[in-house]
Amino acid sequence: MEAAGAGSPPSQPPAPHPAVAPLAFLLGKWRGEGEGSFPTISSFRYGEELLFSHHPSKPVISYTQKTWKAASGEPMHAESGYWRLRPDGSVEVVIAQSTGLAEVQKGSYDAEKKTVTLQSELVGNASKVKQITRAFQVSDGELSYVVQMATITTSLQPHLKALLKKI
Ligand code: HEM
Numbered sequence: 001m002e003a004a005g006a007g008s009p010p011s012q013p014p015a016p017h018p019a020v021a022p023l024a025f026l027l028g029k030w031r032g033e034g035e036g037s038f039p040t041i042s043s044f045r046y047g048e049e050l051l052f053s054h055h056p057s058k059p060v061i062s063y064t065q066k067t068w069k070a071a072s073g074e075p076m077h078a079e080s081g082y083w084r085l086r087p088d089g090s091v092e093v094v095i096a097q098s099t100g101l102a103e104v105q106k107g108s109y110d111a112e113k114k115t116v117t118l119q120s121e122l123v124g125n126a127s128k129v130k131q132i133t134r135a136f137q138v139s140d141g142e143l144s145y146v147v148q149m150a151t152i153t154t155s156l157q158p159h160l161k162a163l164l165k166k167i
Pocket of ligand 1: 040041042067068077078128129154160
């Protein structure tokens, strides 16, 4: 049997690239549950996993999301993209959704409050969606977000709210 403390020391995760370090509070894998709603649909509950990952040599965070029906585990919406900080301190995110919709989001962050607020600058290949906003907050080790959208028939209002824990 190996003596306690023998072997290699635990490896520390490498420091993030300085260009994404202010968003390091997002990094890691998060899992939790959310609720979807909109005036035109029946509300629903979903499970969700988010992964924010990066390589220390690249000034960008990779983002993947997958969701499933809370009751059955059947896959629902998924999306993936890239997050970066611009030289002016703003945040820029590109996202491809499993529905075929493409988004460019721009906004701001607060590293102390651990918040990111994004508004769509471009929504492409969408039949109904005109605008999307996304607001994230990390607090007490939990990540919460609200996604709002405006469609051709309905003004900007919440579609998704979720609370996830770091796993
Ligand atoms: C409905 C967009 C994310 C599940 C809709 C509708 C739109 C939409 C346009 C139809 C609303 C209407 O007809 O008035 C979006 C956008 C998303 C997003 C832009 C991301 C930014 C998600 C996610 C899930 C989801 C993550 C699942 C976890 C649903 C469901 C409906 C719906 C179940 C109702 C479908 C139906 O009743 O036929 N969404 N969605 N959506 N969405 Fe999303």
